[in-house]
Amino acid sequence: MANELHPQAQGIQQLLAAEKRATDKVNAARRRKAKRLRQAKEEAEEEIEKFRKEREEQFQQYLKNNVGxxxxxxxxxxxxxxxxxxxxxxxxxxxxxxxxxxxxxxxxxxxxxxxxxxxxxx
Known part of the structure; x- marks a missing residue:
């Protein structure tokens, strides 16, 4: 009987190890996703700032040319x-x-x- 419990304990240990690996993979995927989201947000903010500067320059040029x-x-x-x-x-x-x-x-x-x-x- 002791032999029978030992293989079960070994199976439980394997299941726990597999669950830990799965949890680690999920956490790593979440970290990668969060990192990609931060990068995308930073890129979007840079693009928005660039667009805002371009539009401001166009507006100032318009004022200079048309309004004085x-x-x-x-x-x-x-x-x-x-x-x-x-x-x-x-x-x-x-x-x-x-x-x-x-x-x-x-x-x-x-x-x-x-x-x-x-x-x-x-």
């Missing part, structure tokens, strides 16, 4: 304002003589008339 900067808009407004002031000064200078003459003619050429509400009571 705030400094450019300010400079353009200053130039336009100075140009309009110069135009108004030129227009005033060319029309000043006529305007002064017209005002003097109105002030100096007095034509007395009776007001429409005046009633002659005499």
């Amino acid at each position: 900067t705030a400094g450019d808009a300010e400079k353009e407004m200053d130039i336009n304002t100075k140009r309009k002031i110069e135009e108004l000064n030129r227009a005033a200078a060319t029309q000043m003589d006529e305007t002064v003459k017209g005002v003097l003619d109105i002030v100096q050429d007095i034509k007395p008339t009776i007001h429409q509400n005046y009633r002659n009571l005499a």
